[in-house]
Amino acid sequence: MKSQISLAFKKCRKENRPALLTYTVAGDNTKKKSLEILKSISEYADILELGFAHNAPTADGPQIQNSSYRALKNGIKLKDVFQIVKNYKKIKNAKPCILMGYYQMVYKYGEKKFVRKCKQVGVDGLIIVDLPFPENKEFSRLCKKNFITFIQLLSPTTSKERMKKIIQSSHDMIYYISMLSTTGGKLKISPNKILKNYFKIKRLSKTKNAVIGFGITEKTISSFKKADGLVVGSALCKGISDSLKKRQNPVIKLNKMVKKLKSRIT
């Protein structure tokens, strides 16, 4: 059986464009608003990544940190994150949903209980930022058993040997970190160089859906059209921060932003 995630990529491939993946933080700026945001951007995005906030993030840049702290300040709990996914999944044409966060939250909740809960509310995939290969093997198997795509990350520091092993053990989607950076950094290297690295990975993993993330914005997204999928996170988190600052509705702002992103790659 093909996963919803694979089907989403397949559809985009047919339309001759990369999949658009968004990242927002559950509970940013409130539980209600973040659900509304998901529903609203779902119109243009192909896959929705949803962050579950942790207050000691070791790989997030300032934008996503802001979003996480905002969500935590407004009382987001893991059970609310699951509820948000569950409610989102009730809408017609709901898109695949990927939860993303730090291992501490999973560990505390209990690995098995966490994965079972994910399955129950309709989570399609999981990214655990600080659970790298090979330590993640067991957790990855647990996800697979529950029909959840465990998404591994590759970075510019990943050696070719290691890449091969990670790809071999990966499920139907992998994530390439474009550069040495926490989330949301400015693009430090040219899109061409990023794509060159990206295609090295593609050659090793013809059947996997490989996405590029970190540093992608409205300005840069069109340079990456050849990829299977593109993740935009910090730019959207910043969008929420900006609209809150101006006392505007972040739902409208995000809808506009994602629409524009989509138009740049179609």
Place this chain on the structure above:
Amino acid sequence: MKIKKGIPLIDQHDKNGFYGGKFGGNYVAETLKKPIDDLTKLFEKCRKDKNFIKERDNLYENYVGKPTRFIKLQNLTDHLGGAQIYAKMVSDANGGAHKIYNAITHAMLCKKAKKKYMCTDTGAGYNGKMFSMVAKKFGLGCKVFMGTRDIERQKPNCDSIRKNGAEIIPVTSGSKTLVDAVSECIRYWVSNCDKAHMGIGSLVGPNIFVKICGFSTSQISRELKVQLEEEFGEIPRRLKLINCVGGGSSAYGFWSEFFDYDKKHIELIGVEAGGPKNSKLHAAPLSKNSKIAILHGAAAYCVQDSDGQIDETDSCSSGLDYPSTSPIHCYLKDIGRARYSFATDEEAFAAYKLVTELEEISPSLEPSHSFAEAIKIAPRLDDTNIIVVNSCGDSLKDKDIIKKRLGSYSR
């Protein structure tokens, strides 16, 4: 689980970096896997290299000043009327605390890795100060991440850091203390691991940082062993080694030669920060039985809420004000080799007051926690018991806090 004899405890981990099967590990972003791997290979090579060790020993002798004094606190002993109390004056070390040992190893590794600058975290400011000192000595750049709350309360050390030409990067997220400084430092390394060498300031973090730190501070214990034999003609039959525990680098260094001994012979007592007496907040995950959390790349007991968020801590001593602790101390607690207790802010200040009134020493607020424990237990013991306290920091950095709290500060 038992400690193996003849192998440094830092090396008694499994292939994934866990002590006792569950403490430690390497929970890091993919980007850091390679830099950590490179650093691990470099460290393992260097520690076997005679020249590297010779250079280090030379620095410990002539730059840090070796050995730091081992002295009897006769007045305190007489006053308490029980066990004999000694102090290992690690605050004699150049810079005024044990953090210098780890900083030296990191600067040497940074040089070997051909990197031009180091980044590190600091709470009390001592680790930052020591990194800034060795950076200057080795001709390296240095960035020190420090919470803004600590920048305010540890001004003397901040002044030293800047005077040495290092840059302090203020961290304003979360509780604005050590926990956030470490997170920010790791984030910085994620973005700059191709150019920067990272040193973590205590026995925490991904496995390799625990190892480098323990490898370095164990100098304290090597000196102590010789000094004990000189003073008593043997290792005393009833010995208690008391050390404060934040991240646990000082305690590991103080104890590392003695893990093999039976605990009835040599008791190891770690003292955490109990925080203000009437507050729920503390920084004592070991002695207050916190559960395991994954923080800063490792699994260890950690103050946290039911959802897994790291809880706020509070302590008068910036150096102990950390929600988690070293995986090695978790392991020592689990197997019962060390005992952990806490002292409140009030007890630490009272201990500082008593010790400085009676003796010619002036411990900072971190080791004042250790003295508080010594003061608690000494009267209950007879004089065949020898207590040694690691006085691992000098009070000068705390002069403003002490003045405010006790009305005056003199040195």
